[in-house]
Amino acid sequence: MEFSSSSVLFPFLLFLFMLFRIACWFTSSSLTEGLGREIWASHAPTAWPSLHASPQIAKEVMKTHDLNFAQRPHLLVTRIVTYDSTDIAFAPYGDYWRQLRKICVIELLSAKRVRSFQLIRKEEVSNLIRFIDSCSRFPIDLREKISSFTFAVISKAALGKEFKEQDSLESVLEEGTKLASGLMEHRERMEKRTGELEAEEDFIDVLLKLQQDGDLELPLTDDNIKAVILDIFSGGGACNSIDSCGVGNVGNDEKPKRDVDETGIDELKFLKAVVSETLRLHPPFPLLLPRECREKCKINGYEVPVKTRMTINAWAIGRDPDYWTEAERFYPERFLDSSVDYKGADFGFIPFDAGRRMCPGILFAIPSIELPLAHLLFHFDWELPNGMRHEDLDMTEVHGLSAKRKHSLHLIPIPYNS
Ligand code: HEM
Numbered sequence: 001m002e003f004s005s006s007s008v009l010f011p012f013l014l015f016l017f018m019l020f021r022i023a024c025w026f027t028s029s030s031l032t033e034g035l036g037r038e039i040w041a042s043h044a045p046t047a048w049p050s051l052h053a054s055p056q057i058a059k060e061v062m063k064t065h066d067l068n069f070a071q072r073p074h075l076l077v078t079r080i081v082t083y084d085s086t087d088i089a090f091a092p093y094g095d096y097w098r099q100l101r102k103i104c105v106i107e108l109l110s111a112k113r114v115r116s117f118q119l120i121r122k123e124e125v126s127n128l129i130r131f132i133d134s135c136s137r138f139p140i141d142l143r144e145k146i147s148s149f150t151f152a153v154i155s156k157a158a159l160g161k162e163f164k165e166q167d168s169l170e171s172v173l174e175e176g177t178k179l180a181s182g183l184m185e186h187r188e189r190m191e192k193r194t195g196e197l198e199a200e201e202d203f204i205d206v207l208l209k210l211q212q213d214g215d216l217e218l219p220l221t222d223d224n225i226k227a228v229i230l231d232i233f234s235g236g237g238a239c240n241s242i243d244s245c246g247v248g249n250v251g252n253d254e255k256p257k258r259d260v261d262e263t264g265i266d267e268l269k270f271l272k273a274v275v276s277e278t279l280r281l282h283p284p285f286p287l288l289l290p291r292e293c294r295e296k297c298k299i300n301g302y303e304v305p306v307k308t309r310m311t312i313n314a315w316a317i318g319r320d321p322d323y324w325t326e327a328e329r330f331y332p333e334r335f336l337d338s339s340v341d342y343k344g345a346d347f348g349f350i351p352f353d354a355g356r357r358m359c360p361g362i363l364f365a366i367p368s369i370e371l372p373l374a375h376l377l378f379h380f381d382w383e384l385p386n387g388m389r390h391e392d393l394d395m396t397e398v399h400g401l402s403a404k405r406k407h408s409l410h411l412i413p414i415p416y417n418s
Contacts, residue, residue, distance in 0.1 A: 050290070050309045053316035055323050059347040060299045061291060061310050062355035069291040070356045073309050087227035088360075089234075089289060099218055100228065104360045107206050108232075114363045116201075118262055120156045121367060124149050125375050132380065132413050139385040139410040143244045146372060147237075153368055154236035158229055160202035203232060235361045238284035239368050244409045245278045246271070246373045247382055249330055256378040265370050271377070273332035275369055276349075279318075279342055281330060283351035286315035291357065314350050323348035380413040 052058065061069045070093040072078075078090040088104060091097035107113065128149045132140065156162055190205055201209075207228065211220045254270040265271070293308040319327045325334070340346045343362065344354035352359035359365070376382075 051287075051311050051313060053313040053320070055317055055320060055348040057299065058312050058317060058350060058354070061312060062344075062347065062350070062353070062358075065293075065297050065299065066355035068294050068297050069310060071292040071294050072357075073290050073292040073307075075290075082230065083223045083227040086221075086224050087231045089231050089357075093294070093356075096218055099216060100224075101356075101360065103207070103210060104228075107210065108203050108228075109360050109364050111363055113206075114367070117153070117157045117364075118367075120153055121371050122261070124152045124156075125372050127152070128372055129375050129379050132376070133415055136380070136413050136415045139412050141409065142247060142376075142411050143240065143409045146243045147240045149372055150236050150239050150368060154233060156202070157364075158203040158232050160204065203229065232361070235359065235365070236368070239365050241282060241284055242275060242278045242369045243373045243376065245282060246274045246369075247376050247411065248409065249278075249332070250274055250377055252381075256374050259378055260374050262367050262371060265367070265374060268370075268374060269336055270332060271370060271374055273335035275366070275373065276335045276342060277330060277332040279351040280324075280349055281318060281328075283314045283318060285351070285353075286313065288312045288314050288350070288353050289357070312350070312353075314353075317348055317350060320348060379417075380415055383412040383414060385410050385412055 052061070072085070072090050072092060074085075074092070075090075079085050082090045085091055086096070088097065088100045091100060128145060132145065152162055190208065204225070207220065207225045210216060211222075211225065250271070254274075256268055256271065258264075260268065288311065290309050290311045293304050293306055293310070296306045297304050317323070321327045335341075340349055342349055342351050344350070344352065344358045347354065352362055352365075
């Protein structure tokens with residue numbers, strides 16, 4: 001089995017996928033300034049709007065009618081990019097998706113598995129801090145450094161192998177593909193590991209084991225494995241944007257006072273609030289993936305025809321002035337002593353989606369965001385170059401596979417121990 005895209009096709013397909021996300025964003029951007037709800041009111045019930053920016057509608061779609069909206073629409077572009085929609089995010093609702101989702105939740109992204117990657121995160125944070133220390137007092141592109149960190153963590157967890165930042169996603173996937181298609185190196189490694197700790201397993205090991213054991217209701221093909229790995233890398237990419245924003249927004253009083261490991265992070269309430277506030281104002285996926293109505297139903301008193309497409313605008317919902325006070329202000333304190341969180345129960349704050357199609361990667365994502373952020377703040381004071389002030393920072397975002405800052409974030413690290 002060959003990876004169909006060795007040098008040209010894959011980037012092209014990825015580009016198509018990005019175009020799809022961008023097109024969704026473009027369609028929505030003129031609607032995000034609070035218009036989503038009015039469009040609903042003015043069009044229903046004759047023509048159904050496909051974009052929604054109200055927490056109330058999000059709740060109807062993701063909770064009341066979640067099962068009915070657990071379907072993804074058939075989209076040519078995603079079928080091409082995701083091995084005929086056999087990944088998790090785009091797989092149609094049904095037995096295959098349920099099986100993959102179960103594998104994800106129980107095997108790949110469980111609390112136990114995520115803990116088993118603790119050493120990887122620790123090692124990569126040390127590398128990050130060491131690198132930044134070596135260029136202290138000079139402006140560095142923090143976004144790029146954080147992106148390399150995330151990439152390294154994901155590639156080690158997924159493929160058991162470190163990839164350098166110059167390696168493209170394409171080469172990673174090619175490597176993953178070789179591994180998935182039975183590359184001797186990977187299988188031999190698995191055999192040698194018999195009796196060793198589960199902690200040593202990467203995602204490919206787990207998936208190959210499930211494939212070989214043959215206990216699955218639906219067999220897992222090599223292409224299915226590749227599609228899952230593709231999802232994991234896209235998910236990991238979403239973590240990148242959070243830390244650079246966090247570093248620029250934590251004042252001296254709120255910085256961690258001691259070196260922390262993952263177990264100590266829960267005590268850093270302000271840091272956690274900064275992560276939440278960043279996810280509220282800058283959700284990496286501003287538009288959630290579209291869902292499709294499987295059977296006609298009623299929402300807000302209006303009949304929703306079968307196959308109606310719904311796209312929820314998480315970005316606009318996070319800034320809804322009816323839901324948030326001073327919605328546009330970056331104010332992490334709002335999350336201190338608040339029970340509102342991103343785990344899918346608060347429909348005014350849904351950066352990870354909610355309901356059955358909610359992100360299964362939260363347990364993996366959060367320590368990969370919080371741990372580097374805590375260390376970046378503990379070890380360094382951060383200054384803006386050329387006498388810039390915080391207000392001068394351009395927070396404009398661009399939207400591709402996920403949202404990220406348009407301009408790189410150059411900051412000067414000043415080590416505390418110097
Ligand atoms: C800050 C980081 C992350 C954010 C904000 C995020 C957000 C999301 C969202 C919103 C969805 C639903 C699809 C959509 O509406 O676009 C999703 C799905 C998914 N995410 Fe994440 N994600 C993150 C990190 C991760 C990580 C690290 C992984 C894996 C290691 C991951 C794996 C997945 C998978 C497999 C799905 C498909 C779930 C399904 O359709 O059943 N995500 N994610």
